[in-house]
Structures are given as structure tokens and as C-alpha cells.
Amino acid sequence: xxxxxxxxxxxxxxxxxxxxxxxxxxxxxxxxxxxxxxxxxxxxxxxxxxxxxxxxxxxxxxxxxxxxxxxxxxxxxxxxxxxxxxxxxxxxxxxxxxxxxxxxxxxxxxxxxxxxxxxxxxxxxxxxxxxxxxxxxxxxxxxxxxxxxxxxxxxxxxxxxxxxxxxxxxxxxxxxxxxxxxxxxxxxxxxxxxxxxxxxxxxxxxxxxxxxxxxxxxxxxxxxxxxxxxxxxxxxxxxxxxxxxxxxxxxxxxxxxxxxxxxxxxxxxxxxxxxxxxxxxxxxxxxxxxxxxxxxxxxxxxxxxxxxxxxxxxxxxxxxxxxxxxxxxxxxxxxxxxxxxxxxxxxxxxxxxxxxxxxxxxxxxxxxxxxxxxxxxxxxxxxxxxxxxxx
Numbered sequence: 454x455x456x457x458x459x460x461x462x463x464x465x466x467x468x469x470x471x472x473x474x475x476x477x478x479x480x481x482x483x484x485x486x487x488x489x490x491x492x493x494x495x496x497x498x499x500x501x502x503x504x505x506x507x508x509x510x511x512x513x514x515x516x517x518x519x520x521x522x523x524x525x526x527x528x529x530x531x532x533x534x535x536x537x538x539x540x541x542x543x544x545x546x547x548x549x550x551x552x553x554x555x556x557x558x559x560x561x562x563x564x565x566x567x568x569x570x571x572x573x574x575x576x577x578x579x580x581x582x583x584x585x586x587x588x589x590x591x592x593x594x595x596x597x598x599x600x601x602x603x604x605x606x607x608x609x610x611x612x613x614x615x616x617x618x619x620x621x622x623x624x625x626x627x628x629x630x631x632x633x634x635x636x637x638x639x640x641x642x643x644x645x646x647x648x649x650x651x652x653x654x655x656x657x658x659x660x661x662x663x664x665x666x667x668x669x670x671x672x673x674x675x676x677x678x679x680x681x682x683x684x685x686x687x688x689x690x691x692x693x694x695x696x697x698x699x700x701x702x703x704x705x706x707x708x709x710x711x712x713x714x715x716x717x718x719x720x721x722x723x724x725x726x727x728x729x730x731x732x733x734x735x736x737x738x739x740x741x742x743x744x745x746x747x748x749x750x751x752x753x754x755x756x757x758x759x760x761x762x763x764x765x766x767x768x769x770x771x772x773x774x775x776x777x778x779x780x781x782x783x784x785x786x787x788x789x790x791x792x793x794x795x796x797x798x799x800x801x802x803x804x805x806x807x808x809x810x811x812x813x814x815x816x817x818x819x820x821x822x823x824x825x826x827x828x829x830x831x832x833x834x835x836x837x838x839x840x841x842x843x844x
Contacts, residue, residue: 454484454491454492454493455482455483455484455485455486455490455491455492455493455507456482456483456484456492456493456494456495457474457479457482457483457492457493457494457495457507457515458479458480458481458482458483458495458496458497458499459474459478459479459480459494459495459496459497459502460477460478460479460480460497461480461497462478464478464496464502466829467502467517468502469829470520470827470828470829470830471829471830472503472505472516472517472518472558472561472563472830473513473515473516473517473558473563473830474494474505474513474514474515474516474517475512475513475514476509476511476512476513476514477512479514479515480497486507488507488508488509488510488581488616489506489507489508489580489581489582489584489585490506490507490582491504491505491506491507491518491526491582492504492505492506492507492515493522494515494517501522502517502520503517503518503519503520504517504518504519504520504521504522504524504526505517505518505519505563505582506518506526506580506581506582506583506585507582508580508581508582508615508616510581510614510615510616511580511581511614511615512614513580516558516563516564516580516582516583517563518530518561518562518563519561528589528593531562531586531589531590531593532593532597534560534561534562535554535555535562535590535593535594535597536597537560538554538555538556538560538562539554539597539598541560541825542554542823545822545823546821546822546823548635548636548637548638548658549569550569550571550634550635550636551568551569551570551571551634551635551636551653551655551658552568552569552655552658552821552823553566553567553568553569553655553656553821553823553824554567554568554569554574554594554598554823555567556823556824556825556833557579557833558827558830558832558833559824559825559826559827559830559833560825562583563580563583564578564579564580564582564583565577565578565579565583565590566579566651567594568651568652568653568655569598569600570632570634570643570645570652570653571632571633571634571635572600572601572602572632573600573601573602573603573604573628573632573645574594574598574600574602574603574604575603575604575605575606575645575651575652576590576591576594576603576604576605576606576624577605577606577607577609577651578590578605578607579607579609579611579612579615580612580615580617581615581616581617584612584615584617587605587624591603591624591625594625595625600625600626601626601628602623602625602626602627602628603623603624603625603626604621604622604623604624604630604645604646605620605621605622605623605624606621606645606650606651606652607619607620607621608620608621621646630644630645630646630647631643631644631645632645633714636655636658636661636682637658637661637662637686637689638689639685639686639689639715640711640714640715641653641680641682641685641711641714642680642707642710642711642714644707648680649679653680653682654679654682655821655823655824656788656820656821656824656836657682657683657748657786657820657821657836657838658821658823659818659821659822660784660786660818660821660838661682661683661686662686663816663818663838663840664683664686664687664690664744664746664784664840665686665690667744667782667784667840668686668687668690668691668692668744669690669691669692670691670692670693671687671692671693671742671743671744671781671782672692672693672694672741672742672743672744673687673692673694673695673696673742673743673744673745673746674695674696674698674735674742674744674745674746674773674776675687675695675696675697675698675746675748676698676728676731676732676745676746676747676748676749676769676773677698677699677728677747677748677749677750678697678698678699678704678705678708678746678748679699679701679704679708679748680704680707680708680711681697681705681707681708681709681711681712682711683746683748683784684697684708684711684712684721685708685711685712685715685717687744687746688712688715688717688720688721689715689717692720692744693720694720694721694722695720695721695722696721696722696723696724696742697712697721697722697723697724698723698724698725698726698728698731699725699728700725700726700727700728701725702725705723705725708723709721709723728747728749728769729765729768729769729772732769732772732773732776733772735772735776736772736775736776740776741776741777741778742776742777742778742781743777743778743781743782744777744781744782744783744784745773745776745777745781745782745783745784745785746784746785747769747770747773747783747784747785747786748786749765749766749769749786749787750788751787751788751789751790752765752766752787752789752792753789753791753792754789754790754791755791756791759791759792762789762791762792763792763796763800766787766792766797766800767800767803767804767807769785770783770785770800770801770804771804771807771808773785774804774805774808774810774812774843775808775810777843779843779844780842780843780844781842781843782815782840782841782842782843783812783839783840783841783842783843784838784839784840784841785801785838785839785841786836786837786838786839787836787837788835788836788837789835790831790832790834790835792837794817794819794834794837797837797839798814798817798839801839801841805843810843810844811843811844812841812842812843812844813841813842813844814839814840814841815840815841815842816838816839816840817837817839818837818838818839818840819834819836819837819838820834820835820836824836
């Protein structure tokens with residue numbers, strides 16, 4: 454076994470359970486290795502830390518798979534890890550028709566994502582080390598979950614950092630990549646081949662169910678709606694009307710199909726526009742809604758652009774507060790990992806101050822339980838969903 458010796462420096466992050474070893478933390482390597490291969494990791498005193506796969510092309514050079522010196526990385530290992538991940542979902546999720554089956558580091562399988570949509574799975578292997586086990590992982594998923602098909606969505610730029618090509622296609626079965634699934638009793642179409650990420654954002658599943666009591670009999674504005682997941686839930690839960698807004702006409706076309714699939718077209722209006730511009734126009738035109746939903750894409754993916762992101766979040770929340778009827782509700786989200794939950798609340802408080810609004814915090818939520826948060830890894834906690842009442 455190849456041994457990687459770390460530098461004599463603060464290793465609290467790693468020893469607390471964070472699975473990443475950065476290139477700058479490596480002192481030297483003893484023995485031969487191949488990129489993506491398994492290595493043992495030791496501190497500078499040669500105390501065993503863990504075992505994982507290595508790729509020096511990436512700044513995240515080692516991702517630890519186990520902290521047990523006696524545990525080998527083989528078929529039995531992957532079968533056990535994947536089984537535990539699936540058993541966890543079966544225990545904590547009410548609805549298994551759609552869910553994240555494996556959430557990378559939080560399921561102790563770093564850089565592996567598996568999502569379930571009805572009878573079909575979508576897989577991402579986002580590192581060289583995990584890519585080497587892809588076929589084995591597919592075989593285990595077929596055995597354990599018995600899907601009708603598995604599709605690969607490795608068309609993401611992060612793979613290029615690992616020296617891997619972007620790719621997508623069938624890994625098991627041959628099927629129509631436009632499929633139907635259910636979430637919280639609501640039907641949706643998912644494009645496994647061309648939809649964003651794995652085709653649909655499952656991390657908001659429980660937050661979409663949580664809007665039920667706020668949207669009943671309400672006039673709702675859903676901004677950054679993408680394919681209409683919040684809109685359809687609002688209609689399903691009894692909203693009088695929903696205006697569904699997205700800058701992408703292609704996304705709105707799918708949103709319309711999802712609304713139609715559930716029989717709610719008569720209560721839904723679709724607007725293709727920039728949500729920033731539309732919110733400003735509605736504010737200036739004194740248009741009002743009972744509920745405004747904001748679920749924008751990440752405004753920042755690095756620490757360098759956090760200030761710009763803060764300005765963006767403040768702008769949309771400020772405008773939203775100004776068009777909400779007295780005592781109405783703002784359901785606002787951020788999926789920017791570099792914006793902490795406390796920072797997000799500070800942005801909302803600043804927006805309320807500037808608009809002379811009083812706001813009550815009703816619910817402070819995060820990603821669904823099938824996207825568990827590993828406390829040792831801040832990267833696994835990224836989604837904020839806050840429900841507020843506006844006065």
C-alpha cells in the first residue's frame with residue numbers, strides 16, 4: 454500500500470472527519486501509486502488517519518473513504534456503503550418515489566451522487582477515484598434498488614479538474630430519458646438527459662411540502678421558478694392563482710407541462726422575464742401578492758464573488774417584501790454554499806430595514822433529509838430556506 458505522509462500542521466479539520474486532503478497538506482508520498490488509486494494517509498508522526506483515493510491533478514488530492522485500517526476498498530466496501538445509504542433513506546423519507554440515494558461526502562462516498570426518479574436512477578461520478586468504480590457501483594445499484602434504468606450525467610466541468618472528460622449516456626437499460634415521477638403526491642416530468650444537474654432539484658423536496666399552510670387561498674408569485682416545482686406545489690395546496698416566472702422560455706415550457714400534468718392550468722400564469730426586472734416593475738406599479746417565493750440559482754460559487762451575491766440577494770428580497778400584502782409571506786431561498794445561514798438572515802434583516810418592514814421568522818429550513826449534512830464538512834450544508842411573515 455502506498456503511504457501519504459501529511460505535513461506537521463493543524464490537522465483538526467481532517468481529524469474531525471472532513472474527508473478531503475489538500476495538495477498543500479501533503480509532505481511526501483512513500484511508494485508507487487497511480488492516479489485514482491487507493492493510498493493510506495498518515496500524520497507526520499506516522500499515525501494512521503484514513504484510506505482513500507488519490508489524484509494530484511486536483512487541489513483536493515485525496516478523498517478519504519474509511520478511517521478503519523482493517524477496511525479494504527473493494528466490492529464488499531461499496532456494497533456496504535451503498536446499502537447503508539439506501540437504508541437511511543428508507544428510514545427517514547416518507548416518499549421514496551423521488552429522492553437522493555447517495556449524497557457524496559455525507560454518505561461517506563465522496564464525489565458520488567445518485568438520484569432516484571420513479572423507476573430510474575441518475576448517477577454522477579465527479580472524481581477520478583470514484584470513476585474507477587463506476588461499473589461496480591452500477592452493478593450494486595441494480596442489485597439493491599432494481600431500477601428499470603440508470604443514466605449517467607457526468608457532463609459537468611468539475612470532472613475536467615480531475616482530468617476526466619464530460620460525458621452522459623445510458624449505463625443500464627435503454628429508455629426514454631423524459632420520465633414522470635412523483636414528489637409529495639405531485640406529478641412532474643424530468644429530463645434525465647438535458648435537465649439541470651441530474652434533471653431536477655430534489656434538495657427542496659421537504660421545503661416545497663412546507664409551503665402548504667401558507668399558500669392556501671393565496672395569490673402567489675413564484676420567481677426563478679425553473680420548471681415550476683414550487684408553482685405546482687402551491688397550486689396543489691390550494692393557491693387561488695400562481696404567476697410562474699423564469700428567464701428561460703424552455704424552462705417555462707416544461708413548467709407549463711408540469712402544471713398541465715396536474716390539471717391546474719386555469720389558475721396559473723407564465724411570465725418569461727428577468728426576476729430582478731419584474732420585481733422592480735411590480736414594486737413601482739404597486740402590484741401586490743399574498744405570497745412571494747424566491748428560489749434563485751446560486752449567486753456565487755466562490756468566496757471572491759460573495760459581495761456581489763449579497764447585493765443580489767438583498768435586491769430581490771427587498772423588492773419582494775415591498776409587493777407582499779400586509780401579513781403575507783415571503784418564502785426565500787439561497788443555495789450558495791458561501792453564504793452561511795446567519796449571513797442569509799442578516800441580508801434579509803437589512804432588506805427589511807431598508808423597506809421599513811417588520812418581519813417575523815416563521816420557519817428556518819435547510820435541504821431535505823436525503824441530503825444529510827456532515828458536520829465536519831461545511832460543503833455539505835448549502836441550502837437555506839426561510840419562511841417569513843411581512844408587516
